Every structure is written in structure tokens, then in C-alpha cells.
Amino acid sequence: MKHHHHMLRHERIITSLKKMYLPRTVKDRSGRKILIKIYQPEDCANLLLMYHVFEPKGIAMGVPPLDEEVRIKWIDSILESFFNILAIHEERVIGHASFSLQPPSASPEYSIFLHQDYRRQGIGTHLTRTIRRICREMGCDRLWVAVPCHNVQAINFFKKLGFKFTGPIDSERQMVYLF
Numbered sequence: 001m002k003h004h005h006h007m008l009r010h011e012r013i014i015t016s017l018k019k020m021y022l023p024r025t026v027k028d029r030s031g032r033k034i035l036i037k038i039y040q041p042e043d044c045a046n047l048l049l050m051y052h053v054f055e056p057k058g059i060a061m062g063v064p065p066l067d068e069e070v071r072i073k074w075i076d077s078i079l080e081s082f083f084n085i086l087a088i089h090e091e092r093v094i095g096h097a098s099f100s101l102q103p104p105s106a107s108p109e110y111s112i113f114l115h116q117d118y119r120r121q122g123i124g125t126h127l128t129r130t131i132r133r134i135c136r137e138m139g140c141d142r143l144w145v146a147v148p149c150h151n152v153q154a155i156n157f158f159k160k161l162g163f164k165f166t167g168p169i170d171s172e173r174q175m176v177y178l179f
Contacts, residue, residue: 039084
């Protein structure tokens with residue numbers, strides 16, 4: 001039954017996505033054509049491959065996991081309980097952004113990973129803005145992300161996109177975007 005409810009929610013998101021021109025192609029700062037699309041089951045092997053070659057592993061509080069078996073379980077759990085979109089260049093997944101659907105919440109968790117050869121190219125900005133539009137469309141009132149406090153690049157990226165620090169100062173900081 002829970003799964004059925006989950007599917008209904010997915011349908012609602014998919015319907016709202018039709019208004020959001022996904023899939024769509026954007027150009028990164030190097031002029032490469034990047035396809036932004038909703039994750040489909042047939043993208044699974046391609047997504048696993050991105051995380052297989054992803055560096056540095058374990059960057060965000062131990063994820064993506066270094067151990068392949070653990071990594072596959074971690075990806076499975078994200079695919080199961082998050083809504084996922086991908087950035088694709090020449091048939092390869094090079095970016096993955098998602099927000100949590102389980103448990104349903106007006107304040108979902110956000111997650112984004114970009115392949116190391118595609119960072120600082122504006123792709124993360126496109127993915128984040130797309131996820132924000134979807135969340136706004138769904139009536140969420142905030143989106144939050146956990147960032148390791150030593151990952152200055154990630155912190156600056158989220159700040160630039162309007163996320164602000166919230167919660168206690170720790171080895172991991174929470175940043176939140178309010179709609």
C-alpha cells in the first residue's frame with residue numbers, strides 16, 4: 001500500500017515535470033551539450049559507472065562509499081527513496097541530483113554529485129535549479145543539504161544558490177534553501 005502511495009506521488013511529480021521541459025539540453029561553460037533528464041531504470045548501469053569512477057570517494061561524510069558493495073546498496077537506497085535526475089554527456093551519466101520522497105515531507109533532503117571532470121561548469125547549478133523548481137511545484141517550503149564543513153567548494157556553491165547555514169556547527173553543517 002505504501003508503495004502505491006509512493007507511485008501516486010511520483011505520478012504527480014512527473015505531471016508537474018511536463019511543465020518543466022525535462023528532458024532538456026543545456027550547454028556547460030565549455031560549450032558541451034548536457035542532457036538533463038529524469039532517472040529511468042535503464043539508466044542504472046550508467047549511474048553505477050559514474051560512482052565507480054567518481055573521485056574523491058567518501059567526500060561527503062563517507063559517501064559515495066569506497067567499497068563497491070556498500071556503494072551499490074547506497075545508490076539503491078537513494079533510487080528507492082529519493083526522486084532522481086541525471087546530467088548526461090555523450091551517453092555517460094556525469095551528474096546526479098535528488099531529493100528525498102521518503103518519508104514525505106515539506107522539507108526534503110537534497111543530494112548532488114558531479115563527476116570530477118564536469119565540476120565548476122554550471123551543471124550543478126542547472127541540476128539544483130531544476131530540483132528546486134520541482135520541490136516548489138510540489139509545495140515544499142524548504143530544501144536542505146548536509147555539507148562537510150571542510151568542503152569549502154560545496155559550501156560556496158550552495159551559498160551562491162541561496163542556501164543558508166542552519167543548525168549547530170559540527171563536522172557536518174546543514175544548509176537550507178527556503179522557498
